Amino acid sequence: MKKNTNPWAWVPTLYFAEGIPYVLVNTVSVIMFKKMGMSNGDVAMFTGLLYLPWVIKPLWSPFVDIIRTKRWWTVAMQLLMTAAMLLGAFSLPGLSPQTIASGQAPVSPFIATLVIFWVTAFASATHDIAADGYYMLALDQRQQSFFVGIRSTFYRLATIFGQGALVFIAGLIETSSGNIPFAWTATLVICAVIFGIMALYHTFILPRPASDSPHVSPSGRSGQAAEIFREFGRTFATFFTKRHIWLALAFMLLYRLPEAFLVKMLNPFLLDPVASGGLGLSTEQVGLVYGTVGVAALTVGGILGGMAAARWGLKKVLWPMALSLAIPCSVFLYLGMAQPENLWMICTCVALDQFGYGFGFTAYMLYLIMFSDGEFKTAHYSLCTAFMAMSMMIPGMFAGYLQEWLGYVGFFWMVMVCCIATVAVTAFVKVDSAFGKKSGESKAE
Numbered sequence: 001m002k003k004n005t006n007p008w009a010w011v012p013t014l015y016f017a018e019g020i021p022y023v024l025v026n027t028v029s030v031i032m033f034k035k036m037g038m039s040n041g042d043v044a045m046f047t048g049l050l051y052l053p054w055v056i057k058p059l060w061s062p063f064v065d066i067i068r069t070k071r072w073w074t075v076a077m078q079l080l081m082t083a084a085m086l087l088g089a090f091s092l093p094g095l096s097p098q099t100i101a102s103g104q105a106p107v108s109p110f111i112a113t114l115v116i117f118w119v120t121a122f123a124s125a126t127h128d129i130a131a132d133g134y135y136m137l138a139l140d141q142r143q144q145s146f147f148v149g150i151r152s153t154f155y156r157l158a159t160i161f162g163q164g165a166l167v168f169i170a171g172l173i174e175t176s177s178g179n180i181p182f183a184w185t186a187t188l189v190i191c192a193v194i195f196g197i198m199a200l201y202h203t204f205i206l207p208r209p210a211s212d213s214p215h216v217s218p219s220g221r222s223g224q225a226a227e228i229f230r231e232f233g234r235t236f237a238t239f240f241t242k243r244h245i246w247l248a249l250a251f252m253l254l255y256r257l258p259e260a261f262l263v264k265m266l267n268p269f270l271l272d273p274v275a276s277g278g279l280g281l282s283t284e285q286v287g288l289v290y291g292t293v294g295v296a297a298l299t300v301g302g303i304l305g306g307m308a309a310a311r312w313g314l315k316k317v318l319w320p321m322a323l324s325l326a327i328p329c330s331v332f333l334y335l336g337m338a339q340p341e342n343l344w345m346i347c348t349c350v351a352l353d354q355f356g357y358g359f360g361f362t363a364y365m366l367y368l369i370m371f372s373d374g375e376f377k378t379a380h381y382s383l384c385t386a387f388m389a390m391s392m393m394i395p396g397m398f399a400g401y402l403q404e405w406l407g408y409v410g411f412f413w414m415v416m417v418c419c420i421a422t423v424a425v426t427a428f429v430k431v432d433s434a435f436g437k438k439s440g441e442s443k444a445e
Contacts, residue, residue, distance in 0.1 A: 005207040007143055011135070014074070014206075015151040017198045018131050019158025021081050021124035024191065025050050025117055028162050031267045032184050035174070035283060037095055037105030040272075044264045044400025046107065046114055051393035053118075053125035058382040061129045062232060069212045070137060073130035077123045078199035082192055084123065088116040089188035094181050103276075137212045156299045163291030166191055171284025183283075235379040242380075244430045248371050251429045252387040254421040255322070255364055258329045259357055260395035262415050265403050266290060269332070270346075274339055277408035279346060289347050297351035301358025308359075314366045315431045322426040325360025326419035328353045333412040364388075370432055 029050065033043045064073055093109035107114075135151070136144060166187055174183035242248070270286045272278025281289065301324075308317050331349035340346060368388065372381035403411040 005205065007139060007147055010202065010205050010207070011139075011147045011150055012154040013198055013201065014131055014135070015154040016158045016161075017078060017195065017202070018124075018128060019155040020162055020191070020195055021085075021120055021127070023159050023162030024085070024166075025121045025124060027159075027267075028166055029117060030264065031167055031271070031283065031286060032170070033110065034268050034271055035100075035170075035180055036092070036110070036184065037100035037103055038107065038110065039104050039400070039404065040265065040268050041400035041404050042107050043268065044403075045397050046110075048264065048393055048397030048399075050117055050121045051389050051396065053121045054128075054389035055386050055393055057125040057129060058379070058386050060126070061382060064126065064129050064133065069208075070130045070134035071206055071208060071212055074127060074134050075199065075203050075206065077127035077130065078195070078202060080123045081120055081127070082196040082199050084116050084120040085188055085192035085195060088113055088120070089185045089192060091116055092181050092185050092188075097180075100180055134206075134212065138207055138209045156295065160292055160295045162191075163295055164287050165291075167287030167291050168284045169287075171282055171287055174283055232379070235376040236383070238374075238376060239380050239383050242371070242374075247425075247429055248367075249387060251367065251425045252384060253391045254425045256325070256361070256391055257395060257421045258326055258415045258418040260392045261399045261402070261411075261418060262329055262332060262353075263392070264396040264399040265408075265411060266332070266350075268400070268403075269336070269408055272408075277336065277339075279335065279339060281343075281346070285343065289343070289350050293347045294350045294354040297355040298358040301355040301360075302362060303358075305359040305362030309362055309366055314363060314370065318363050318426060318429075318431060321360040321363035322422055323360075324356040326422045328356030329412075329415050329419060333409070333416060336409040336412045367429070367431065 026047065029047050030043055033047065034040070038046075064070070068076075091112040093113075095105055095109065099105050135147075139147065169190060170183050170187040173186050174180050177183060239245070267286060267290060269278050270281045270289060271283070272280070274280045305317075305321060308320075331353050335346065335349055368381060368384040372378075372384055374380065399411075402414065406414060
């Protein structure tokens, strides 16, 4: 394929493909294992561990440059994830309806599925590295700027497809067949087929830019690897000697603490029966409420957050964004106490929370960009995103056990208490006064 292939032919599909495995591993898996009878504590712990590849991906990202091209890594990881999705579909245990209904299915029958999801997670994290690097090599700066909104849109569409369409399909099959394991096997097969078609499409359509080549020949890889280790050590050391580093790490780890706990228990809360403190929604209703309405509200919040930051700068919007991330969590306290049956009321509450999260998350991402600025901007931003993933992984792993101990209402009260952490780190963090504005010089505060 010629290197001047129209970017419209591959940028949308590339970022749609980047989003699918991430949402499958980190969100859809929560619903799947919950519906398969795993307890809330085990669901949160084992799906929380699936975040790990995104936490540690800076450790191997430099070597994607050494071994093969970015294009090769992108296509190879897509093919690997297609195979993993198919294997995952047929690794699901055929548990009895009684075991599933108990909500206390042991983890042991799911070991093979969890291992396959781990492979998918590592392949997805590697794909993120390669695809983002490939995007910068295959497009000039003008094209990169033009398509940045397109790639974000199609990544969000992948989220809606995963959390919305796939979950909705699983619910329809579950309702029509009465067989939950079969429903999820069929859904994963459908996902694998769609993803596989995209992988084959990219095999032929992705251009081959001249700049996309391994940094060294195979004979020189060992020396280059040693040099990269030395350079990584230097970037790592300079990161931890940055000004206000400990305040920055506190902000990275605690700003999203309420949402980190909440997000792992949101779907189980929607699915659990009313008698257990949940809302008793069906699988397809969850696909509509959280996977479609929620993601749409999240996207709108993010867009408006970006517009606000560009207009007023990060410092002026930091407090409104922090409060918009924290305060809307209270809608789940209301839902837990009232347990409304009205689907539109539930949709409205979820939309409010997700809109607030999308708006408030903008400040978080802008802060990471600001803090990464300097000589090792790319490497330091990669380290910041590792802490970003860690901020979701660690609370999420224990969210299920805390919910089982406290009950849903008690858990949501705990989430509201965690909002204090968001307020505290926002009060102390240091922000450039004009960072994020379209024009004007930044002045450190």
